[in-house]
Amino acid sequence: MSDTAPVDPPATVKCLVWDLDNTLWRGTLLEDEDVVLPDAVREVIVGLDARGILQSVCSRNSHDHAWARLRALGVADYFVVPEIGWGRKSDAVRRITEQLDFAPATIAFIDDQPAERAEVAHHLPEVRCYPAEDAVKLLGLPEFSPRSVTVDSRQRRTMYQAGFRRTDEQARHTGSHEDFLRSLEMVMSIGRATDDELTRVEELTLRTSQMNATGVHYPDEALRALLAHPGHEVLVTTLEDRFGPHGAVGVVLLEKHARAWHLRLLATSCRVVAFGVGTILLNWLADQAARAGVHLLADFRATGRNRMMEIAYRFAGLDDRPCDCRGGVSGGSGGSGGSGEDVQLLHLVAGRRDAPTTVRLIAPDLTDPAPAGAGLPDRARRPGPVG
DSSP states (O other): OOSSOOOSSOOOOSEEEEOTBTTTBBSOTTTOTTOBOOHHHHHHHHHHHHTTOEEEEEEESOHHHHHHHHHHTTOGGGBOSOEEESSOHHHHHHHHHHHHTOOGGGEEEEESOHHHHHHHHHHOTTSEEEEGGGGGGGGGSGGGSOSOOOHHHHTHHHHHHHHHHHHHHHHHOOSOHHHHHHHTTEEEEEEEOOGGGHHHHHHHHHHOOTTBSSOOOOOHHHHHHHHHOTTEEEEEEEEEETTEEEEEEEEEEEEEOSSEEEEEEEEEOGGGGGGTHHHHHHHHHHHHHHHHTOEEEEEEOOOSSOHHHHHHHHHTTOBOOOOGGGTTOOOOOSSTTOOOTTOEEEEEOOOOOOOOSSEEEEOOOTTSOOOTTTTSOGGGGOOOBOO
16 A cells, blocks of 8 residues: 555656665665566556656665666566665655656655655655555556546657657757757658547646747547547647657648638647647648638637747737638537637738748648548648648
């Protein structure tokens, strides 16, 4: 059982911090070079990683000695931002929490020593603490069982590790920010969402607040209804660069009318604000609308957190000016947030836009109806770059 009071319902753990000696492995490294990793613990490490739960290390040991042993055991790559040294464990867990930018309530800590667990619980009361004997039970606990596991969840560790390398590279870069972005060799792919990708889209609308144009969460059933409707486009955007994947970073919900396309939702991950993903998406949509000979309308609802998205919309040229194309198009949302009167319907006379200079863009042609193979990933339909 956890040493801390259970949460009802338990919040999902986002990172588990392992002690090493007599917790992750059997034995004490300073006394025995050949400490053993039990098969059951290895299965837990692999299983948590597959569920998108990050893992780290907090141990009183020599860093190089302990890390070499983790490498020899074949599990070092599973751990991010390790804290191996001789200070207080609560300080180490706090540093891990800050480096990951996670709330303490999403962190769990496992250690064989009651005194160490008590010390962490005292200084970080929101962190959930577990005794070492509970390690083999973790995969069966609800707090370690996310409601859904998406493509991005399964590669979450890889994305974080790529992010740390990317940040280090940026710190060493001496040129302009635009030059740095070009050096990343980014590829941004926009594709019609498949049935299997709807969970990723739902997750993005739920998790993104600062870069969500309406603050609305679209549940699975609403997304499935849109996906089945011939007049709607449900688009998911992914990003990768030479360091690795960013995963799904943007979602577009678009309703097509004869004289205007209605952008019901644009949401992008806060992780990629500095890469200009929102601006690239808006410019691409404006260019596509211009090609189709229609205006672009967009829902916007101020939430108190999405000021950056409003700036992006205004900078792209969307405004409040009246236009006959608004007829038959009502502002609002079909998501769980409802269609309140505070939703603005912004307007743009679409014109051709230049292709982005910092990223290679791969996207479908929205001027054509969704092809019969819309249920397939767009890469299978071999879309060409947008120019």
